[in-house]
Amino acid sequence: MVQTPTEESAPLPKVPIPTLERLTTYLRCLVDLGASDVHTISSAQIEQYTSISAAQFRKDLSYFGEFGKPGVGYQVAELEARIARILQIHKLQPILLIGAGNLGMALAAYPGLTEHKFRIVALFDSDPNKIGKRVHGMDIIDFNRMGEINIALQAQMAILAVPTSAAQAAADCAIQSGVRALLNFAPTALKVPPGVVVRHVSFLQELAVLSYHLTETEKRGQ
Template sequence: MARHKQTESSNNRVPIPTLERMATYLRLLSDLEAAKVHTISSAEIEKQTGINAAQFRKDLSYFGEFGKPGVGYKVSDLHQRIARILKIHREQPMLLVGAGNLGSALVGYPGLREHKFTIAAVFDNNYAKIGRMLWDHEILDVNRLKEVNERVRARIGIIAVPASAAQEVADRLVDAGVTAILNFAPTILRVPPHVVVRNVSFLQELAVLSYHLEHEEDRPVISSMHQIDGV
């Protein structure tokens, strides 16, 4: 048991793509558990997620031994272990800066609470918003960020402000003790080495989708031209 616990705590050596896939497995397992599915094989996980079964087994191998050959994986056990690996088996308070449309959508998103992520406080620098309620949160002055986090002790911060304000917000979050930032602003943040930043760019994702659409539209035309050339 001691060796097993040590393995699961060594996430700093695990590649980021592996952690991203672990989150995908967790989402699938949550759905399976809700559907009263008790066991699942790596082949079925490949079918459900599109992630190769061998890749799935390799991802799990970073964290110890899972499942039994010929039997598969108990859904509830695998769900609990991956939740512990990703540290979402316990409440994870977060600070949100930006009480606009995106911030409002994030506060109202029920999936956060379902996975034990809770927005503990919401901040903004717009005096027309400060003091008003956003869902069940009072919008606080961003100048109080450090003071509030002395009580909340959140380590995750969410930036939902325009790009021009994002770096200042990141600096405030780091100064308040935040060591992980989810950044929705379309800009690159400069943070100390101990701070992890994950950027969420809608424009970037749409650009990738646009490329794939164009690629798919071109493919039949090219195929047709090749057939004509071959006649």
């Protein structure tokens, strides 16, 4: 009998980024289904709830081993737990938030992070007028103390909610403090050493894509 590798004991194949993005969609769907007391689900039903094809769903899961039973489907709680473990959000992920401006404040207040085991554990800024103020249960800490503070927190993820001009310095400081994964909201490319992962979030880019699709839809409707 061939033993199915577990997520923790076997090296994973190189997984396409779109697959990982879709896993978060499946996870959100499964959390909602579990809350609605749904215990089993088929790939066809996943397609119905997420608009991602059943074939794509099965292909995405195939990167990580065997899931479900033919004729029975998937146990919602089990599948939710396995996807959470694959994404390493079955346990608390501490995050440093750099930037206490409007965007940083909105992110600090966002309740959806804790629902998926992400917790902002420290908030940093370089503005003397903000340092020391308490917001959303956290004190705004001097940016220059990041390395010292993270010795205790051991966070390996950080969110950059800073202006473009400050993004590279913020990234450098976070990396020097032990961070190995960055979510960057500043509209600029970052230079990082090997082993550090960066994901860029650009509202302008997303709006531009929407604008293009809107124009194309209007053209087809003429």
